[in-house]
Amino acid sequence: MAAPLLQLSGIALTFGGTPLLEGVDLLVSAGERVCLVGRNGSGKSTLLKIAAGLIESDSGTTFLKPDATIRYLPQEPDLSSFATTSDYVEAGLGPNDDPHAARYLMEQLGLRGDENPAALSGGEARRAALVRVLAPSPDILLLDEPTNHLDLPAIEWLERELDARQTALVIISHDRRFLTNLSRITVWLDRGKARRTERGFAEFEAWRDDVLAEEERDRRKLDRKIEAEEHWMRYGVTARRKRNMRRVAGLQALRQSRRDARRAAGRVAMSAAEAERSGALVIEAKGVSKNYGAVPIVTDFSTRITRGDRIGIVGPNGSGKTTLVNLLTGTLAADGGTVRLGANLQMATLDQHRESLNPDWTVSEALTGGRGDTVVIGGQAKHVVGYMRDFLFAPEQARTPLRVLSGGERGRLMLARALAKPSNILVLDEPTNDLDLETLDVLEEMIGDYAGAVLLISHDRDFLDRVVDGVIAPEGNGKWLEYAGGYTDMLAQRGDDVRKIGAKPIVKAAAPNKSKLTTAAIEPPKRKLNFNEKHALETLPGKIAMLEVEIERLQKLMADTTLYARDRAAFDQISSAMTAKQSELAAAEERWLELELLRSEIEGA
Secondary structure, three states, X not given: OOOEEEEEEEEEEEOOOOEEEEEEEEEEEOOOEEEEEOOOOOOHHHHHHHHOOOOOOOEEEEEEOOOOOEEEEOOOOOOOOOOOHHHHHHOOOOOOOOHHHHHHHHXXXXXXXXXXXXXXXXXXXXXXXXXXXXXXXXXXXXXXXXXXXXXXXXXXXXXXHHHHOOOEEEEEOOOHHHHHHHOXXXXXXXXXXXXXXXXXXXXXXXXXXXXXXXXXXXXXXXXXXXXXXXXHHHHOOOOOHHHHHHHXXXXXXXXXXXXXXXXXXXXXXXXXXXXXXXXXXXXXXXXXXXXXXXXXXXXXXXXXXXXXXXXXEOOOOOOOHHHHHHHHOOOOOOOEEEEEEOOOOOEEEEOOOHHHOOOOOEHHHHXXXXXXXXXXXXXXXXXXXXHHHHOOOOHXXXXXXXXXXXXXXXXXXXXXXXXXXXXXXXEEEOOOOOOOHHHHHHHHHHHHHOOOEEEEEOOOHHHHHHHOOEEEEEEEOOEEEEEEOOHHHXXXXXXXOHHHHOOOOOOOXXXXXXXXXXXXXXXXXXXXXXXHHHHXXXXXXXXXXHHHHHHHHHHHHHOOOOHHHHOHHHHHHHHHHHHHHHHHHHHHHHHHHHHHHHHHXXXXX
């Protein structure tokens, strides 16, 4: 074996009472491709930070080859202290690194370099962070959830870029396809220990199941041995007691071993609270169109979704996936065409923007709405601690503020909130973000067992292949097509992959056309924003935020199951107010997006 570039030996770290890491070893040699896997909270990100030198372990040693270079991609990059994305990227370059490489990578990922970090989306911040660690071409790359917030073209670009490099990789990711394509070695963090296999992620799950099955066999053997020794204690101790003290001590040691054993974490008990069955037809769209200014988002799109369908919606960031979902579910009015919703629809939604949760809420308050200690699931009351256990939260976390939860814990919490609402149609926007592999398995099973329809926006290729039976993808210029099967089936039918659509089809002009009519439709307007447009662009985000807070407040009031019977007038008043605020919010968001697209077109002219 080649000499290691990076070696962590006997790493131990304890947060609170239970050790997080106990004698963990991690070895990385030149060119190796290691995936680091484990349940949420198993210490994967912590171990990567120790390897990067950002935090110190309680004990153990870290060795980095003196001439080796290392770069770390955090799960949540912080650009707040930089004026532009270019400043942030250049701060990561060493004295001998080529700044031209940074500029090239920024162009590849659709960044200009003058973006204000405070105004970046999650995907743009992730792209800037990737450029910062890739540009120096280090010997070792430590990547914590590198595909989070990236769209499919960016994920596939990153996969090809990493595959072409000789850099050693240590990757944490929930994206099975990404790990399968890149990893050659797997390190499994489980209950404070690390196990290593010289096999890639494709073989991990079968290996893990074998290890856990062997543990269970050993546990049963231990239980039988303890049972036999306890039988001897009751009936076999005679006057020769002193000569048998060693056997008594052995029994005590066996009991202690069983007490000290850390069993594998449980399995999420995930199920959706299903409402009364909907009609066979769920959504029927005919010739639906939506434009923002002169930019077509959806053009003449038709589909028919019936009960039990699972439809995936894919495409680059900015291609209009959320707009299409809002059109289909009736929360956004179309410019043309018709949308017919089926009878008796009750919708549950999972928004990808988990930061919309109040960080000062506790886990219990987030699940109960701050009312008592019970959660109503499908009309049945359940104690909040019991419901928390279903999603692998410990009872003592009931009073934990949301701001200290990990990304995976926030993901499980959002799922718990969404699935508690009775529904017969699920609308899930990036539900896989930050979830561990075991929770993803359960989510897949839940969607498979769900009796209603499912609309799913996702950039996770493997998840789409496992879950959906139809995929809707953009073809450019507002055109969307529906394909039968999963993501891989869609690629086979297209004969091409999703990256050929273009990184930002909404704002990117098509190739020039000799037709004056077509050219006029796609050319950016040759003018400046007027005073009213500039003012609206600056003030609308604040207005949108206030409307979201007001809608959240009204939703909490509406969630009171006794309100209708107790005060019908108040119920009607709150319901009307919420409908008005939601319409006002949709109009404000639509106007802001229209102005933002207009600004982008003018600046790009």
